[in-house]
């Protein structure tokens with residue numbers, strides 16, 4: 001049996017995610033943006049929380065841990081970096097570690113840049129990537145704690161995943177990301193198609209995730225900093241992908 005995944009809005013623009021193993025009944029929440037909304041989602045599904053898989057230390061990803069831990073006595077798995085103040089952690093994980101949720105298996109990828117402690121969880125057999133604030137659909141997280149080469153490197157790791165890997169990101173920022181990306185690559189047909197799809201999804205009140213790694217590779221300008229036409233579009237023809245990426249990120253920050 002394969003994993004069941006539920007997604008639901010949390011806080012103003014976060015996604016809440018539950019991943020459930022029907023064989024064992026185990027259920028993990030990816031991050032804990034809002035305990036109340038996660039409890040409601042669990043009750044709707046009839047599931048009991050066994051694990052919280054934390055991606056990074058920001059409040060909108062850890063704010064619900066204490067309440068969930070008190071209610072379910074679940075295991076809290078968090079990044080290796082003990083320098084960050086995540087409370088009530090049971091297990092620290094680093095690059096190459098695996099985490100089991102019942103019989104489901106996730107690999108841990110260190111994806112620093114947005115924060116230094118940021119990790120992503122890759123459920124290979126279930127084709128599900130939980131990448132929080134590293135990779136968004138048609139965008140990426142702001143680089144708060146790392147630098148541009150570090151973040152670019154993290155994005156390359158995710159880009160190398162199989163094309164049919166589903167991307168479950170941390171925030172619903174897709175419409176604004178599409179607007180920015182079209183300013184850089186107005187003639188990219190994959191981006192144009194994605195723009196039309198996102199307009200439809202938003203009008204229908206639907207989430208714009210998950211997407212696929214394949215689609216992000218074609219339409220997400222932040223994964224395309226090593227495409228010569230993208231470098232040229234920001235006036236950096238011939239420069240390194242990390243420099244082009246940095247320029248894209250700075251322009252988006254200002255936009």
Ligand code: ZN
Nearest residue numbers: 056058114133
């Ligand atoms: Zn964050």
Ligand code: FE
Nearest residue numbers: 058060133170
């Ligand atoms: Fe966030």
